[in-house]
């Protein structure tokens with residue numbers, strides 16, 4: 225199959241009629257994610273389906289000119305890098321599907337603000353500015369599904385897989401016909417085998433590291449037993465039996481835990497309360513270079529790091545047994 229050249233897009237073939245697409249340069253930190261285009265096939269799906277491909281409108285339009293009409297768009301969860309430009313798919317006529325309970329974040333930024341607990345720490349204006357910098361625009365309508373549901377488009381079935389450690393609604397996808405598992409934002413974020421990313425992301429109140437570990441196990445089992453290919457929101461294509469993604473994700477969580485364990489052991493933190501320890505650890509820039517950040521970017525990263533540290537502290541046995 226001939227692959228078109230589109231400036232700023234990387235288009236790769238996963239199978240004969242499934243493409244993985246990546247927007248190279250992005251307007252801001254959390255604007256876009258890679259996703260799949262499932263092209264029409266006789267007896268399967270009559271029109272193209274876009275799977276969690278959140279890219280800027282200009283590219284949506286170009287892809288639609290080549291591969292359209294796109295009848296359906298499936299969103300994996302409510303984080304900004306998966307919601308900002310979904311309206312562009314709606315504008316070209318696609319029905320938008322998104323998982324409960326984050327589907328409504330696509331309709332109104334206020335739902336995103338409250339749903340992820342930003343309202344406990346940040347002004348709405350800060351989050352609104354951040355969303356605008358990333359290009360967020362709301363959708364008019366969303367069809368809600370439950371994580372774990374099977375979605376059907378003509379004769380084509382897509383399994384959604386709940387990976388709720390990352391966020392409550394977060395789903396991956398399994399395409400049984402082509403044996404592709406798309407793990408969405410589970411935390412395999414290497415653009416190529418040589419470059420490291422951040423790894424699993426749990427910088428939110430409702431994220432869970434222990435659930436993350438279960439999700440990684442679940443994804444690994446599906447990959448080993450049923451899949452030929454693994455794709456994700458921010459990575460290259462991995463072929464079975466390469467289990468590097470799972471080792472990478474577990475390794476990242478372990479390294480993060482070690483960072484927090486070592487830091488909280490420092491003598492001057494011994495008699496401090498949990499909140500005081502978190503404040504001290506935040507000053508150490510364990511995860512993000514916050515000393516170099518300013519304004520709303522600083523505030524948002526501080527918010528994320530607060531939750532990452534707090535979740536690791538809760539897992540530290542010595543810390544748990546401390547009396548305050």
Ligand SMILES: [Zn+2]
Nearest residue numbers: 301303390409
């Ligand atoms: Zn995410």
